[in-house]
Amino acid sequence: MLIKRKSGEASRTKHQAVAAGLASGTLDRRAFLRRSGLVAGGLAAAGSIQLGSVRKAQAAGSSVSGPEVTVKKNICTHCSVGCTVTAEVVNGVWVGQEPSFASPINRGTHCAKGAAIRELVHSDRRLKYPMKLVGGQWTKVSWEQAIDEIGDKITAIREKNGADAVYWLGSAKFTNEAAYLFRKLGAFWGTNSVDHQARICHSTTVAGVANTWGYGAQTNSYNDIRNARTMIILGGNPAEAHPVSMQHVLSGKEINRANMIVIDPRFTRTAAHATEYVRIRSGTDIPVVWGILWHIFQNGWEDKEFIKNRVYAMDDVRKEVAKWTPDEVERVTGVPGEQLKRVAQLFATQKPSTLIWCMGATQHTVGTANVRALCILCLATGNVGKPGTGANIFRGHTNVQGATDMGLDVTSLPLYYGLVEGAWKHWARVWEVEYDWLQSRFDEVPAQAGRKARSRKENMEAPGITSTRWFDAVNLPADQVDQKSPIKAMMVFGHGGNTVTRLPDAITGMNNLELLVVADPHPTTFAALDARKDNTYLLPICTTLECDGSRTASNRSLQWGEQIVKPAFESKSDYEVTYLLAKKLGLAEKLFKNIRVENNVPLAEDLLREINRGGWSTGYCGQSPERLKAHMKNQAKFDLVTLRAPKDDPEVGGDYYGLPWPCWGKPELRHPGTHILYNNDLHVKDGGSAFRARFGVERNGQTLLAEDAFSKGSDLTDGYPEFTMGVFKKLGWDKDLTAEEMAVITRVGGNTIDAVSWATDLSGGIQRVCLDHGVVPFGNGKARANAWNLPDPVPVHREPIYTPRPDLVAKYPTRPDERQFRMPNIGFTVQKAAVDRNIARDFPIILTSGRLVEYEGGGEETRSNPWLAELQQEMFVEINTRDAADRGIKDGAWVWVSGPEDGTQTKVKALVTDRVGKGVAFMPFHFSGWYQGKDMRQYYPAGTDPVVLGESVNTITTYGFDPVTGMQEPKAALCQIRAA
């Protein structure tokens, strides 16, 4: 259907033309252009009256032999949609970008960022060589010196303050392999304080969704949205954050004449295309969802059979929902009952319906509860596990899903094995290291402030410190931080500093650190905002376009990206830097036991094979590098909607594109991957499954296993628990295992062979046999409407810490103060103080933050790209026309936006618009480099300052953390705005 351009003579001629002036060797194209006067310099001077206009020059003669054009495919790094980037490379220089028509995900298209991604590699603002601060001056150092000094310093800190004093902040820009390697390094170093951006974007999604039905990921796919007849987009603005996904959303809307309902405080570019827009007050998602469910239950629109067969404890939800009458919902959220009734009817009756959410739902002190409520809405209407339904969670970075999967998370080892002993032992087996040695790497934590001491083993199993609060763990008194010592060193890989709330506290934290290492293509806010004088290192990392490896898109599809060009300047890949550090720390031999290292660069393929060998729990076992590469080669064969290749294809026959996890068994088994999670209309071998039986088999006399529901072709025709050798023996299926498989299982199980499960069996035998019997290895359970292990088992509304409605706090207070992730969470105290001091009077405007299409995350990369930077040159605040009129603020004028904590303020441009309602302000979160009115450009190492700088919204965002994941609260804060 998609017709690809012939890569014949024609395309060669173009590059012949472009490269005609390219000297042999590795002359950068930009340098070439500059020399030819295309880029730099001025124009014909007016006064000098250059005549004759542009002189004709010789056309490139046909005698010039055409240069070799290589086409490389990688994955766009700017969001989780997973657009294929097709690069044309001549003499090692990336000269052109072509549409990737073959990709079933983006079908040739890009957003502003993807279409400008070539510049990322060429950017003259990149960090070009390692640097360190010497007496406040940036000084060039060699890689050897940098690694040497960093290694010595963290070793010294480790000896003095313990392993937990070094914080390992990873990145969602890592490939799966780099993320996995980084987590492994953290484990070998002896700490669980290994985190990445998922903390601040979808940690609550992962926690909420996984606690509902088993896995914390998007259940369907972008493409599958084309099947939906009703879609609700709540707290998401895909038109700006995931533009290419809108291709599928809008196509679905058009083909099915689907209802597209946008629920958001802000009339976004997405809302402009909606069939219904619901404006809510920030931070009242649960009342809105319960308000919708109220109408659904009231009118009997729920899917009763689905609930009976596949959902646990929906009645507990009914009780909570009953409290949310239309009147109360309107009082709290501002949404009229009639409108919610309309939405409820559409969602429940015009099926299939899908629920799409993003950071508007997750970034709250009640983030996990929000996500849970959204899942429950899907469950109540039976909208899970079928085409066109599901929780379509749009994640933020190219590999934030993969990096989460790989365990860049303070609560888990790779692939969600958790931190329990069994998990450590599993990975010790995969890594072929001694469990005891791993344990010896961890600190013993002394008793302090009335808390018990922790042994090495206990510390090994205790969640680390979240990235949202690393600076609290630096700044707080030592006895408040529940580990051997507060944090002394930050190892920041590919992570901006400005995306975390409470920037002033972060700056204090930066200044209190003994060592700060920033490894990134750009200096980032971490390196540039503070006024540190020494002990700060910048390591130039190449972009992910300059390295091989797989990336997991939001829909769980893995895509193999190949190195487009060699790392530019002196930059090195994450792989290489991790290797060099490990070598310096004396860990290299153990860390790379089964991984080939060539010229200091560990092979991505080998890393993926190791992931395959250990990734049973999440079905990361079947995606071998060879299969993934075959998928990239055969992209055009996959169907646009089902994402499946024809069965008869020799290389990818029957596979779903990118082998979306879970992809069961060993690669040789050729499981096609799972396009739609929990879909029991398909055989497991065709990607069918059920809700994961993750939470036991029974609770309070009710079964937690599915009733009368099972995947197609299953030998077991009712619910069943997850599979272990014990279960296998009962069923007599152990006989189906081969001798080799049994040998491995015996080795794994030792004395307790019955406990060997589908997730710990390194042979893959249990999974293979499960598939043969048509059953899902993780069991066939019920989804939980009541997640009893969470702080709020059934979600309840809680007002934001800084609420514009103090009158509601008495009825809907935030959770009591508690200790979480080794630190106190004093949300309740802060909320009470805010109400007592009547903060809402002085700061009457709700401040919410979000994304712009041109930028991503902390924005250093994208703000350094002139093609993007030109389009958004100034940090701004969206302010409602009436609020602006009241304050005498004109569109485009400078204003001060101030926050309620510590008198912080930011100087930004006013964008007067009705996108936001009265009493609401919106600021994008991508900016940094200005701080409280001061331009900090001078603090960047010369020549590495991003093109555009601006105030960070997080200078004025405030306290508030989700109790389950430590998620911050940047979506419902308060502020005041005045003309500057």
Add this chain to the structure above:
Amino acid sequence: MRLGTMLTRTFIAATALMAVAAIDAPARAQAPTTAPNPTADSVNEDLLFKQDPKIHGRISIPDQKAANLIQPQGREWRGFHEGWMPWIGAAAILGMIAALALFFFTRGRIKLEHSEESGKKILRFNGFERFTHWMTATCFVILALSGLNYIFGKRLLMPLIGPEAFATLAQWAKYSHVYLAWPFMLGIVFMLAVWLKDNIPNRIDWQWIKAGGGFIGKGHPHAERFNAGQKVVFWMVTGFGAAMGITGLMMLFPFYATDINGMQIMQGLHSLIGVVFIAAILAHIYIGSLGMEGAYDAMGSGEVDLAWARSHHDLWVEKEQAKTASGPQLRPHQAPAE
């Protein structure tokens, strides 16, 4: 071949949508839903054109003129500029030349009336005045030619000398137009400074006009330093000059004072006034040179024949001689020969 590929790519760009529908037809065979029409209240071109003659929105780049989406006035301006303007210009200029030729052939050259004072000179314009006149005049000629080049160059000149040479010439013309506008405008200011006081209209002018300025019939009506005809020329030059200056500046500094439509209007005015100005100046040149014997000397050497002066500017001559009884250039006043 090439076309074929392009056409197929056209299909790629969007037919996927239809293909999908076909593939997935069974899943969505249900009847269309009652989803409200989301574009029922969406903006459309006709609606916006009813509100405003051009469509204007919001844009994030600082170049705010880019926020104009469509300005159909461009086509109207083009219609005027390419449709009407060449004809208007041609008519004005050729018409004036024709009129002057007709006048010349019917009335002939106005001769100097010889008298006893013939051969005696009186200073009519001092050096600065002549300098001002000539600076303005030379600039005007270049401006006129380079201005006309914008309209007629490609029609008349380009076919003769070829596009490349013409483009070079046009580039010169454009620069000279823009830069010589400044001495021209300065000249206008100087003219106002030195001649304004002599150009205030009064009753004598009325009589001069009633008498037909001496062109019709015999004898000369009274006139001061400048007769009504010259005053008209003065006010025309300064008025048109100012108008050309203002409209020109509006275009020279785009978007400082007016938007695109304002500039279109300015351009229209500039060219219309321009051709009228040129036509009028042609007449002025005619009278100052070919049309009247002795007139040229006023700006040539500055000195005119006293007899000419007396017949054309009798009151001025009286005044000058009264004022400068001991003036070196003037002979003592003698009683008019009756």
Add this chain to the structure above:
Amino acid sequence: MKAFAVAVICAVALGIAASYVLATSQKFAWQAFSTTSARVSQPGTNLVGPRWTGDVKGPHDEVAGDPQPGKRS
């Protein structure tokens, strides 16, 4: 005749002077369309001129330099 000659010379001189003055008011597109929050390097002009060396010398092109020459590495 002298007045005429002087006038022509003056007109030309003023025209040339005007060209210089006007050139100083002239901005490159990248200067005109960038804000105080942006520092643009290697701005380029438009796609003109294969032989264009990029180094224009003369009073009219002082604006062509980098706004913060000290910042370049």
Add this chain to the structure above:
Amino acid sequence: MARMKFLCDADRCIECNACVTACKNEHEVPWGINRRRVVTLNDGKPGERSVSMACMHCTDAPCASVCPVNCFYTTADAVVLHSKDLCIGCGYCFYACPFGAPQYPRVGNFGSRGKMDKCTYCSGGPEPDLSTIEYEKYGSNRLAEGKLPLCAEMCSTKALLAGDGEMIAQIYKERVIKRGYGSGAWGWKTAYRETVAI
């Protein structure tokens, strides 16, 4: 011969600006020159729509008509191109262009704004196809390679259509019939003196 046109389906356009950066990427267009841009109408109000706009390559193009040096020409594909050798940077085309397409490397006074630059429909200029000189003056020539303009090829939601006018009109028509709404082919009346009748 094909009659090349652009059509922006405003009911698909989400102002993602991919067309803008794709253009910059393909032709290395410098900062301040915007061959293509996206304008949002009724911003923040119900009925808001965004439209991507560049040179529409008009029928009987006004720019070509008013150019005092006749530097414009129309290709066999009906693409309106110009010669930077002949252009004197006078700015008349900017007055005449209904779509604000002409760009100038200098801003300020009229006289010396430099050679006009605009969207070439990714088909270069008067120089020999695919020559280095053509690339340097006008950017790449995708049409000569059998490709369409990159802005349309990369449009995230396939809102921006490029190709033969009748074909893209047909595609748009079918879309509108399928989905039941359409705010029209923006700019077509002004550019081509026709509209897509549904």
